[in-house]
Amino acid sequence: MTADMKFARLLVVFLLYLPVQRSDGRSHPKPSCPYPPSQWCRSLEIAIECKVQKQCMELNATKPLSAAPPVEVTLYYESLCPGCRAFITQQLFPTWTMLQDIMTVNLVPYGNAKELPSANSPFTCQHGEPECQGNMIEACIIHLAGHSAFQVVYCMESSANVLNAAQPCLQLYAPAVSWSSVDSCVKGEMGFKLMHNNAIMTRALSPAHTHVPWVTFNGEYTDENQDRAMSSLFHLVCQLYKGGKPPACTGALVKLDRSVC
Template identity: 45%
Template sequence: MKIYVAIAFISLVGCVSAQCNIPPQYWCDSLSVAQKCGVESACREFLNAEAAEPVNIELYFESLCPGCRQFITTQLYPTWMSLKESGIMAASMVPYGNAKEVQLSSGLWNYTCQHGAEECVGNLIENCIIHYSEDKFDTYFPILYCMEDASDPIKAAEMCVKKSDLDWDQIHTCSKGEQGNHLMHKSAMKTEALDPAHKYVPWIVANGKHTEGMQQEAQGNLLKFVCDTYTGAKPKECQSGIKFKQIVSFRE
């Protein structure tokens, strides 16, 4: 915190009062110090920025969807890598997409998926990975990225899980049994509760909202979208002008 204040003010404050003989990391410790150093307005701006909430990105997707895989690998992953240290973005993923479910007499659910039975397998595996990661994005996302970046996400699942701290046997058992079945039902309910209802995937929700304009901006350049949406002081990653290769965005 103190170091960040120093860096922020060294870069943002052009002129400091000659009466100020206090190190930059202490300028915002009190109103009197800020006034003495002539940085009162900058301190107010900084402290307000510190209270800003991260931009919350929710991705509703399905495991074998080309457009979803493109967004995950070319937008979500590089944006996460760029911004994870700054903390201005929070994210979550819901593997279900355009699947359909019918409840059986046993109480379990039968699933049909847009890209066939293999996609349902992928969705089940990814739901189990998220569950056993305790819903921690920084834990499960590298695994899901590994799967979605592979030529065959289903075949890559075991290798991707084994590269992490999770237990593949536990994930595999989950995906084949009642636990995975019920986890996918939870994702189905969350997907079906979207307002407005999703019409395609990938479906992107930012801070609890979805519009076509937000979707286009986020799918086209997620880093810029997050930086523009964030209400606090922009980290250097937002000011660097990083641009990702523009690729045609697929929807299904």
């Protein structure tokens, strides 16, 4: 259990039992925070909204300095590509869930799309117009939802219908981001700007990508790492991290609470 997880559990207890004084002199339970405990200390804005900034500052002050930079994993993908969806749901998200203290994830939805000199339809996608729409929706969510974006994208990609899942997934994992803001991004200039930037990033790959999913580590691509990422991304990230290995990587026994049901 990481320090963040331990602290989140303490915050849950703290917020559940902290009373708030009403105007009539009586107390009632503190209103619940719209974010899950694991996100309370992810940003200053969330800490303020959940009224735990003091506790988060104390937690950060007690954290040991990182011995090495995290492994930067960048995924170039398409929203409706079956192979990309499988990699996100079976490799990337589970690995990040376990190793987010030693890795960062960048998502670039574009893949094998083509940018066209047309004002009405500036992009064409391998799996048709719905994929272009999915790519832009996810690009806008990544832009607007910040640290919660990966969870939203995972929720979408693991659903039976990626596009239909966008709004409920956003509401579930990034409740502070309104669907109207995403819709405005998709239909406005920002969406096209984000996709143009993704096109530039994808075209700049060296070597040039030949398929998706295409994965780089710390900005570099090798066939060996690509093959290993497809079969066991978890072990690859553990190996690439240069700092002290977390217990999940070493297989070291961790003493957990012995509460049972």
